[in-house]
Amino acid sequence: MPVTLEEIARAANVSIATVSRVLNNSDHPVSERTRQRIKRLAAEMGYRPNWMARSLRTDRTHTIGIIVDDIVTPFSPLIVRGVQDVLTRHEYLGLVVNTDRSQALEKDAIATLISRPVDGFVFVESVYRKVTDELERSGKPYVFVHRLFDSSIQNSVVPDDYNNAALAVRHLLGLGHQRIAHIRGPEGWHPAERRLAAYLDEMAAAGLHPDPAYVQLSTWEAPGGYEACRQLLALPERPTAIFAANDWIALGAIYAIQDAGLRVPQDIAVVGYDNQEFTGRVRPPITTVSLPAYRMGMRAAEILWEKLEGAQGDVDEEKVPGRLYVRSSCGGNPNPPRWTSTSPTADAFPHERFVPRCREDG
Template sequence: MPKMSDVAKLAGVSTATVSRVLRNPDTVTPSTKEKVLEAINQLNYQPNMLARHFRRTETNTILVLVPNISNTVFSEIVGGIEEEAAQNGYRVLLRNTNNQLENEYASIEHLKQRQVDGMIMLSPKLDEETLIEISHQYPIVLATAHLETPTIPFVSIDNVRSSEKATEHLIRLGHRRVAHISGPMYSLISRNRYEGYQNAMKNHGLNPEDKFVREGEFTYESGYEHMLDLLSQKEVPTAIYAASDDMAIGAINAANELGVKVPEDLAVVGFDNIKFASMFNPSLTTIAQPLHGMGQRSMELLLKKLNGEAISQTEHVLPDKLIIRDSCGAKHKEKLLPM
């Protein structure tokens, strides 16, 4: 049985274009529409029953759940989702759940009542069993999220390895007392980043001591408060790896308040590469996530589900990059220590 991808290949267009011809033909140029319709007729392509069902009840709207809209990480991902959605004739309905589980449950009603065609969830708090149950009934995709047993399409980076990379950078600069401010441990992302920190420390013969670890909330305030606490100890860290840029910036400001200079007295590495990271003083060394690309890929996967296309893999891990700036003090070193 021919698939949408076969039609796209024969017509020399993308599957998204084929989808637009089927759903919103007025958004496609007459010549392109003619090529696609000719390929459909030649292959005798018939959209499957699931795709037909969604076309009968379509709203051309998708729902995006965001745990904290003030977090620039999520806003950049949403930007990628909206761009891809608009190119395919979809509107985006945004809901800020404020990290409240009941708000995530309430949002499922939009799917049940057919007010939206599908949903992208950014870092959901719902348990894995519930997420899988929902995915059996409605088209959903996860972004910046992992499952212990991936059965739902998700887009993310390798949070374990990226955290190893961030921590190893500080160790190679000569630091041995490296502290870590994690995200909330109910989140698998936070646990993965903590695991990466532990791995790097152990791989270099260092003990990731509890006194140098604090559980934050991915917020500026939690980074600030935990840095004050870490610097109040008898033995203080010489470097800090924070699991978000917001927490890293909070930590730097707390250190400055106590007269601890960054990077001269304290090296700092963050995570996310938010836009403000390069403008902050000192500019922030961080792990860059392809946020806009993650949003685009999430929407691409949801479009496939809406079109009834098979998705060959559930895990879509995009590349990250360590961005070295002033806050870690690397520019003050002649060279990194050998690994």
């Protein structure tokens, strides 16, 4: 049988009302000593709140809808983990719904979750420009995290693609490279455009104006990076370094360089973007800038919680900075590795919680 407030009150030798006030975080004055004793007894006795009864009193379900466009992308699981870690800390439950990038499925998911009901929404990697009219009418708070298209919008958390890409280009410039090429992502993708803009601006700031042929278009996959790099290698004056718009493109470029009988980084240095799991396991390990998915998820949940606690109005888009992880592919001095399997901090990656992993802390 579930532990009741009456049983906890009897064990703590206080009134049921006092136990209720403490366990419901009421502002009613209760001494700190009594408050801690009640919480300790509740934990020892295995007390679990009746959320259905509590929701009737507070008009809160302590449940958040997490709508994910595609749960199996490299970043969605890390974002969701960041969201859930913050929600758990505030005693909220997250309900995850995958919509397969279908606007119809997303609309149905919103309607279903509103009817449950949930207290708010987090949209992960959404490709849509706005939420549904039904969600707007409901008045429930929401936050976007890692939107993939279009310009900035309010109530959203995204990676700082421009400054993160600038880190990569400045690193190559700092190593003495001047003939730096960029293999960009597909046209129409906002992250690809921001990373390209950073590359061009950093080169111009260094007094360099690369040949337009030094910018090659690619898909987000390794074969696209391979073909784009082959075009660069065919130039009369090939580049000495390449900044790739993501790690898969960087990997494809490395394969193309190696297949041409050249060496990375001795002949051509390569830097990627995202810090995906494989980058530390290939040869050579890839220097890259992290896409801070876990921290983005945490920040999105924090913004939503602040809204639920009474923060008024919309908030401007927040950009979360990544970090440069120097490995062998650029020819610079690699960050010293550190083995860890501890819980993630604001600057760590959540997969370190599950398997020991060599992490460069930069």
